[in-house]
Amino acid sequence: MTKPPKNALRTRIVNNIPLAIMCLPAAIYMFCFCYMPMFGVVIAFKDYNYVDGILGSPWVGFEHFKFFFESNEAALLLRNTILYNVLFILLGTFLKVLVAILLYEITSRVALKAYQTSIILPNFISWVLVAYIGYALFSSETGMLNAILNNLGKQDIQWYSEPKYWPYILTIFEMWKGVGMGCIIYYAALMAVDKSLYEAAEIDGANRFKQITSISIPTILPTICILLIMSVGGILGGDFGLFFQLPRNSGALYPVTDVISTYVYRGLTSGEMSSTAAIGLFQNAVGLVLTLGTNLFVKKVNPENAMF
Amino acid sequence: MKKSRFINYKTFIHLFFILYALLCIVPFLLVVSISFSSEYDVVNYGFSLIPKHFDLSAYKQIFKAPDTLVNGYLVTLFSAFGGTTLNILSVSMAGYAISRDTCAFKKPFTIYMLITMFVHGGLIPGYIIDTTVFHLGDNILYYLINGMAGAYQIFVFRTFFSGIPKSLIESAQLDGATELQMLFKITIPLSKPVIATFTFTGILGRWNDYSLCMYYMTDPKNYNLQYMLQQILNEAQFLKMLKDTMPALEDVVVPSETLKFAMCVLAAGPMVALFPFFQKYFAKGMVVGAVKG
Structure with a gap:
């Protein structure tokens, strides 16, 4: 009953031509803008110059890596990047879960909509606009905070040149921008909980707090785990806009605001291509290892929660 | 009480x-x-x-x-609407192709895309390739091309398209519809929610983006709104x-x-x-x- 195999193969190929053409734009794009830069990382092991290009520039081996890790900057950048990311992940998760649980208590549709719309607004604006808000608050001559300090009879603070305030400022703005949107995913998970569980608990005499700790939190625990795992891979990444736009690239603040991403960007503007490409490669390689590693770990412990 | x-x-x-x-x-x-x-x-x-x-x-x-402002608006609108249109077209086509049972290259293409999600060249190699090989530095067309296809988007489209009843597509096929017709006449009209979501996120993302302009554009004529604002502030x-x-x-x-x-x-x-x-x-x-x- 089956057709001759050769003919079937031909039909199959002919049928697949339109499908292949449909994939072509995406495939070519990925080749040019994802795969070619992947091979472009060889410049991290070369001394890149424009005249010789990527292929012609001389090899230097691990020179750039050695230079970076022996410099004082490496320790500072790694400390800033990792500490900020760990802080943002932990504090962010805590606040998002908290807001989601509180949001779940709101039963009025109108109030719910109003609150949701306002708290996710900061997520949808660009970091440039956030920098304007920051400038309105912190500008040393005209900023609102200094005006308030003056009214209280206190001295002005030069916000953009005083590093000690910035860990707090960065954390507050990162939370301000991300928590409202981030809580929605936990809120959606809470909405999936069977309402009769709460009713049953209430009949058994559990108060609202008890219901939250023994029903709400256990149900969103898998979601919390998945999102935590997914964020581990980005521990050397970081929100470029937060660290670059908000402090307005102020050099005096680098000790507390400089992270790998901003350092790499400055390498691009100063033309130090090879040495910063090496740092970028290090950042991406660590990210890849962490992502694959955590996924492997989760797969062993609980295959349900693995990403792939 | x-x-x-x-x-x-x-x-x-x-x-x-x-x-x-x-x-x-x-x-x-x-x-x-x-x-x-x-x-x-x-x-x-x-x-x-x-x-x-x-x-x-x-x-x-x-x-x-108002010249500076108007120019910024034109560049941003071009990027937001042009770029997003191209993006939705390319990812919906690819997502459709790998959602089809008849697709013979599903597996290798999926792996090809998956790799791009985890392995990155990084900013500097990307910059060098884009400017020296493709001459996209200070080129307004880069606003259109950038972010044209993302593996993640294609996977979401594939998952969504797979949920559409196969019989609809098969009956159209019997009527002699081509793959492109099936995509635009049947699959896309049934996928409005996911298309709307990606369209709005695409427009917003391009509207808010300053980094592409900051990395690649030097001529003030090519400045988009966000970068123009950044320059004004700083x-x-x-x-x-x-x-x-x-x-x-x-x-x-x-x-x-x-x-x-x-x-x-x-x-x-x-x-x-x-x-x-x-x-x-x-x-x-x-x-x-x-x-x-």
């Missing part, structure tokens, strides 16, 4: 959210209010939430010579250039602080004002993202 305690704890939650909502909205009001303040008040008393004197001179100044030089092109108003101090904020309101305001109407699509996008592909 029990009733009154119940009201109390709900009231606290409402109070919390009212404060939180204010915390999110008031900073925008501050920006708007500064733009309507007079330069004299700003210089002498600092920025404040309520303008001491209502003053439109910053806006008047901008509207006398570089006195740029502000001076901007003011030189504007004829000064008679017997008025040239506003510089308020001018920055008026520019900010004019450039970013429309999107912030439109946002509440499209908000639900973004929230949906968040949840779409949570589904394991």
Whole structure:
């Protein structure tokens, strides 16, 4: 009953031509803008110059890596990047879960909509606009905070040149921008909980707090785990806009605001291509290892929660 | 007794959210209010939430010579709408192709895409390839091409398209429809929610993006709104250039602080004002993202 195999193969190929053409734009794009830069990382092991290009520039081996890790900057950048990311992940998760649980208590549709719309607004604006808000608050001559300090009879603070305030400022703005949107995913998970569980608990005499700790939190625990795992891979990444736009690239603040991403960007503007490409490669390689590693770990412990 | 305690704890939650909502909205009001303040008040008393004197001179100044702003708008609109259209087209086609049972290269192509999600060349190699091989530095076309295809988007489309009843597509096939016709006449009309979500996130992402412009564009003609705003805020030089092109108003101090904020309101305001109407699509996008592909 089956057709001759050769003919079937031909039909199959002919049928697949339109499908292949449909994939072509995406495939070519990925080749040019994802795969070619992947091979472009060889410049991290070369001394890149424009005249010789990527292929012609001389090899230097691990020179750039050695230079970076022996410099004082490496320790500072790694400390800033990792500490900020760990802080943002932990504090962010805590606040998002908290807001989601509180949001779940709101039963009025109108109030719910109003609150949701306002708290996710900061997520949808660009970091440039956030920098304007920051400038309105912190500008040393005209900023609102200094005006308030003056009214209280206190001295002005030069916000953009005083590093000690910035860990707090960065954390507050990162939370301000991300928590409202981030809580929605936990809120959606809470909405999936069977309402009769709460009713049953209430009949058994559990108060609202008890219901939250023994029903709400256990149900969103898998979601919390998945999102935590997914964020581990980005521990050397970081929100470029937060660290670059908000402090307005102020050099005096680098000790507390400089992270790998901003350092790499400055390498691009100063033309130090090879040495910063090496740092970028290090950042991406660590990210890849962490992502694959955590996924492997989760797969062993609980295959349900693995990403792939 | 029990009733009154119940009201109390709900009231606290409402109070919390009212404060939180204010915390999110008031900073925008501050920006708007500064733009309507007079330069004299700003210089002498600092920025404040309520303008001491209502003053439109910053806006008047901008509207006398709106070229920079208009150019920024044109570039941003080109990028937001052109780029997003191209993006949706390319990812929906690819997602459709690998959702078909007849697709023979599903597996290798999926792996090809998956790799791009985890392995990155990084900023610098990407910059060198884009500028030396493709000559996209200072090229307005880069706004169209950038972000044209993302593996993640293609996977979401594939998952969504796979949920559409096969019989619909098969019957169209029997009627002699081509793959392209089946995509545009059957699959896409049935996928409005996911298309809407990606369209809005695409437009918003391109609207808010300053980094592409910052990395690749040097000619002020190619500056988009966000980068223009960044330059105005951070570089006195740029502000001076901007003011030189504007004829000064008679017997008025040239506003510089308020001018920055008026520019900010004019450039970013429309999107912030439109946002509440499209908000639900973004929230949906968040949840779409949570589904394991």
